[in-house]
Amino acid sequence: MYTVAFLLIAFGILLVVVSILVLVGKSCDVGGEGCGRVRGAGVIMIGPIPIIFGTDKKSVKTVLVFALALTVAFVVWYYLMLR
Numbered sequence: 001m002y003t004v005a006f007l008l009i010a011f012g013i014l015l016v017v018v019s020i021l022v023l024v025g026k027s028c029d030v031g032g033e034g035c036g037r038v039r040g041a042g043v044i045m046i047g048p049i050p051i052i053f054g055t056d057k058k059s060v061k062t063v064l065v066f067a068l069a070l071t072v073a074f075v076v077w078y079y080l081m082l083r
Contacts (some may be wrong), residue, residue: 043067048074 041063042052048058071072 020043043070045074048078 039054039056039059041052041056041059043053043063043066044051045067048071050064050071052060052063052067054063
């Protein structure tokens with residue numbers, strides 16, 4: 001379990017670093033074609049209960065699917081641990 005936790009943390013850090021490098025690599029002139037509307041969404045898991053927030057419907061729907069999958073995985077894992 002420690003190995004899995006360490007690998008997940010390392011993967012998360014790597015994902016953050018890569019996304020920052022990709023954002024820095026993109027150039028965005030003021031009013032240029034490369035600039036787009038900022039969209040985003042997030043989820044806060046309190047136990048098996050997700051609290052979802054976001055800036056547009058598409059992002060919220062995407063995060064909702066991930067939160068639902070995480071909730072189902074949590075319930076299944078909890079059930080298996082009780083056996």
